[in-house]
Amino acid sequence: MNITNDIVTEYIHNFYKPLSNELDDLREQSENNNIPIILKETENFLVNFLKIIKPKKILEIGTAVGYSSIVFATAIPGVKITTIEKDEDLYTLARYNIERFALTGRINLFSGDADDIIKTLNADYDFVFIDASKSHYRDFFKAAEKKCLTGAVIVSDNVLLKASTVDDSFDKGRRHRTNIKRMREFLNYLNEREDLSTALLSCGDGLAITKLNDE
Numbered sequence: 297m298n299i300t301n302d303i304v305t306e307y308i309h310n311f312y313k314p315l316s317n318e319l320d321d322l323r324e325q326s327e328n329n330n331i332p333i334i335l336k337e338t339e340n341f342l343v344n345f346l347k348i349i350k351p352k353k354i355l356e357i358g359t360a361v362g363y364s365s366i367v368f369a370t371a372i373p374g375v376k377i378t379t380i381e382k383d384e385d386l387y388t389l390a391r392y393n394i395e396r397f398a399l400t401g402r403i404n405l406f407s408g409d410a411d412d413i414i415k416t417l418n419a420d421y422d423f424v425f426i427d428a429s430k431s432h433y434r435d436f437f438k439a440a441e442k443k444c445l446t447g448a449v450i451v452s453d454n455v456l457l458k459a460s461t462v463d464d465s466f467d468k469g470r471r472h473r474t475n476i477k478r479m480r481e482f483l484n485y486l487n488e489r490e491d492l493s494t495a496l497l498s499c500g501d502g503l504a505i506t507k508l509n510d511e
């Protein structure tokens with residue numbers, strides 16, 4: 297289900313413009329193959345947000361086929377991206393797509409579990425996009441923030457889990473209980489940290505925008 301009503305979502309979708317025909321094709325292929333990629337309204341928001349904050353180095357946790365990384369690299373000239381994918385088949389597809397879009401020099405793709413890979417990275421990121429296993433967001437966040445410059449921004453996607461984070465009744469059959477519980481814990485954790493400033497947006501499947509302390 298959409299977390300905003302369907303008429304509003306459709307209206308917002310009408311404002312969506314793909315960055316290129318090739319990216320539009322990659323979105324269509326991914327959606328047809330049930331590969332989860334950022335929703336159109338999330339892409340629209342992130343592209344504009346990134347143009348405002350102009351990061352130099354992005355860390356993405358959860359590559360899938362490389363769609364969002366390729367969008368970020370296309371939208372922000374010169375930005376360098378590190379992206380991590382643990383599924384080997386998706387990693388192979390992402391590598392192929394990044395090569396096809398001639399972005400191997402700007403997108404550094406890692407195969408493996410983010411928990412292991414993040415530890416090996418330098419601490420020079422000014423933007424992080426968390427879009428992987430929904431039950432591990434707190435761990436991803438804690439590991440990623442250690443790799444950030446002061447004042448960096450961390451965006452966590454899908455935090456409203458089709459509204460089930462807000463109310464259990466949206467989780468039909470109670471199949472996602474663990475994810476929901478952990479997502480609530482993660483959002484409470486962000487909210488309780490005095491050194492962070494977090495805004496929740498009902499954009500796409502819900503975004504948490506967190507600004508790390510500047511001091």
Ligand code: SAM
Nearest residue numbers: 333334358360363364381382383409410428429
């Ligand atoms: N950001 C991508 C995009 O919008 O194009 C979509 C990412 S998809 C929603 C989530 C991906 O995270 C999946 O491909 C999954 O295999 C990967 N993933 C899940 N847990 C992970 C982990 N612990 N480390 C690395 N990748 C992980």
